[in-house]
Amino acid sequence: MLSKINPTTTQTWEKLTAHYQQIKDKKLTEFFDEDPLRFETFSQRFKNILIDFSKNQLGKDTMELFSRLFNECKISESIEHQFTGGKINRTENRAVLHTALRNISKSPIYLEGKNVMLSINEVWKQMEVFSNKIINGEHKGYTGKPISDIINVGIGGSDLGPQMVYEALKPYHQKRIKCHYVSNIDGAHMAETLKKVNPETCLFIIASKTFTTQETMTNANSARDWFLEKGGGINDISSHFVAVSTNSEKVVEFGIDPNNMFVFWDWVGGRYSLWSSIGLSLCCGLGFSSYWKLLEGAHEMDIHFRNESFENNIPLQMAAIGIWYTNFFEAESEAILPYDQNMHRFAAYFQQGNMESNGKSVDRNSKKVDYSTGPIIWGEPGTNGQHAFYQLIHQGTHTIPCDFIGFVNSHYQMGDHHPKLMANFFAQTEALMKGKSKIEAQSELEAMGKTSNEIKEILDFKVFEGSKPSTSILGEILDEKTLGSLIACYEHKIFAQGIVWNIYSYDQWGVELGKALANELVPMVKGKATSKGKDASTIGLLNAYLELSKSR
Ligand code: G6Q
Numbered sequence: 001m002l003s004k005i006n007p008t009t010t011q012t013w014e015k016l017t018a019h020y021q022q023i024k025d026k027k028l029t030e031f032f033d034e035d036p037l038r039f040e041t042f043s044q045r046f047k048n049i050l051i052d053f054s055k056n057q058l059g060k061d062t063m064e065l066f067s068r069l070f071n072e073c074k075i076s077e078s079i080e081h082q083f084t085g086g087k088i089n090r091t092e093n094r095a096v097l098h099t100a101l102r103n104i105s106k107s108p109i110y111l112e113g114k115n116v117m118l119s120i121n122e123v124w125k126q127m128e129v130f131s132n133k134i135i136n137g138e139h140k141g142y143t144g145k146p147i148s149d150i151i152n153v154g155i156g157g158s159d160l161g162p163q164m165v166y167e168a169l170k171p172y173h174q175k176r177i178k179c180h181y182v183s184n185i186d187g188a189h190m191a192e193t194l195k196k197v198n199p200e201t202c203l204f205i206i207a208s209k210t211f212t213t214q215e216t217m218t219n220a221n222s223a224r225d226w227f228l229e230k231g232g233g234i235n236d237i238s239s240h241f242v243a244v245s246t247n248s249e250k251v252v253e254f255g256i257d258p259n260n261m262f263v264f265w266d267w268v269g270g271r272y273s274l275w276s277s278i279g280l281s282l283c284c285g286l287g288f289s290s291y292w293k294l295l296e297g298a299h300e301m302d303i304h305f306r307n308e309s310f311e312n313n314i315p316l317q318m319a320a321i322g323i324w325y326t327n328f329f330e331a332e333s334e335a336i337l338p339y340d341q342n343m344h345r346f347a348a349y350f351q352q353g354n355m356e357s358n359g360k361s362v363d364r365n366s367k368k369v370d371y372s373t374g375p376i377i378w379g380e381p382g383t384n385g386q387h388a389f390y391q392l393i394h395q396g397t398h399t400i401p402c403d404f405i406g407f408v409n410s411h412y413q414m415g416d417h418h419p420k421l422m423a424n425f426f427a428q429t430e431a432l433m434k435g436k437s438k439i440e441a442q443s444e445l446e447a448m449g450k451t452s453n454e455i456k457e458i459l460d461f462k463v464f465e466g467s468k469p470s471t472s473i474l475g476e477i478l479d480e481k482t483l484g485s486l487i488a489c490y491e492h493k494i495f496a497q498g499i500v501w502n503i504y505s506y507d508q509w510g511v512e513l514g515k516a517l518a519n520e521l522v523p524m525v526k527g528k529a530t531s532k533g534k535d536a537s538t539i540g541l542l543n544a545y546l547e548l549s550k551s552r
Helices: 011-023 028-034 060-072 075-083 098-102 116-135 160-168 187-194 214-229 234-240 248-254 270-275 277-286 288-307 314-328 346-358 390-395 417-434 438-447 452-462 480-500 509-525 536-550
Strands: 043-046 049-052 149-153 178-182 202-207 241-245 261-263 333-338 376-378 402-407 470-475
Touching: 011 060, 011 314, 028 417, 043 314, 049 480, 060 075, 060 314, 060 480, 075 288, 075 480, 098 116, 098 270, 098 288, 098 480, 116 261, 116 277, 116 288, 149 214, 149 277, 160 178, 160 270, 160 277, 160 346, 160 480, 178 187, 178 277, 187 214, 202 214, 202 234, 202 277, 214 234, 214 241, 214 248, 214 509, 234 241, 241 248, 241 277, 248 261, 261 277, 270 277, 270 346, 277 288, 288 314, 288 480, 314 480, 333 346, 346 376, 346 480, 390 417, 402 417, 417 470, 438 452, 470 480, 509 536
Parallel strands: 149 178, 149 202, 202 241, 241 261, 333 376, 333 402, 402 470
Antiparallel strands: 043 049, 049 470
16 A cells, blocks of 8 residues: 655654745755866766756755655555565555556566466557558558558547657657547547548557546447448448457447457556557557667666665656655646657656646545646657747746757757757757856947947846756657657656655546536437526526527
């Protein structure tokens, strides 16, 4: 069982509160002035990745206190529970074993006396055989042509992960295969995707853990109707539709041959299911060996997280820094800023990973928490963000800890784009830390030849307070293994924070209410049921909708 300790009642929390008072106004630059080895002290290396924590508002004493806090909150025991199949998803009475899905060592992992690696291995083989057949053209469509387009139909955890990875690993795409991701129930998403594909050469992967999700099932039904309408026959469905799910009954009911089903298990959370057969589109779009390297990178990070002490443990240190800002500096959000265009879905992916996991307000004692838990996660790739929202990070009123992610080498040889991109990365973290004092701003304006009156008018607006915290993550190149390690690193950070915040990170009851209400409202929106009993605003909206829909 996980501990049920309210972190704010621990001795270390009290010490951290006092420590915060001492440190909160210290300039980031002062930390560097005091310690010439600060960069060395606060940067860590993991394989080909360097993580620099030095531009954060903390000292060695801060990290020592966090190490103690994590001990008090029983972090090591919790990690072991997770890795060994403890039912730590208490409210759903489930184990949490996505780490087993990337246990490429294949060493046994037991759940209720059964070695889960045996069934994982079978599914790996099934995915490898199937994706090889797609890639080498052996798997043919109903007119005998090889498959050229894979359409993954899923939403949330059954969409965001594979899509993010497919985009991030563009240089590794199979030449002949293109993957598409349809998630939104807005008909535009499916309709626009279908315009790009040929029914003779497309394969739909219906990806849904439950196989009951309204959006996915609606999209899947429309895809099947389109396929039949365009010339495919009922008997051809088996070569054009496969399912990834835990619910075989519903898969058969939909009309998919059970032989075309790739299973996974209830101990895989939706937002962690990228590592399960939900990754099938990746096996087809990247090739199984690339997919395997992704798992390998994640597995290496799992070993690091499970075995390293706090002092060397990157996900634990990231977790500590996040808690430091959320609970002591009262930061409400965190930005993830990849300086890599192909990582344009990374922040969105961890928006779900983080906010669905730690967006909770009831603790493991069933009590409402009186401290902040998961922050708001957002972000866009640099340098685009610089020309949009960075203004607020530099000169706004909120504290926004930022993760900058970039790579030494680019896959794209395009003039001097890459050094310029990375110069922006380094410039931003430097500017956030150093800011610009009034004196500096004044001499700049003087050098520009401004009069003293002009300077007086504008000076205050030209000042940057600085001391805005950031963590820099610098990889050698964005390859499969590096991406796998980065994803696992963020996952473990989220888990560790949930342990300290005393919440259950692996359920998502907050998603359920909206799902249930949407199903109830469908007949009302179609005008086939009365809205009686609904609140006045919802009735008003429904009436306006029905009235306006008549006018077209
Ligand atoms: C993730 C959530 C959620 C889920 C989707 C899709 O942790 O549970 O995002 O993945 O609601 O669910 P299905 O895979 O069951 O369709």
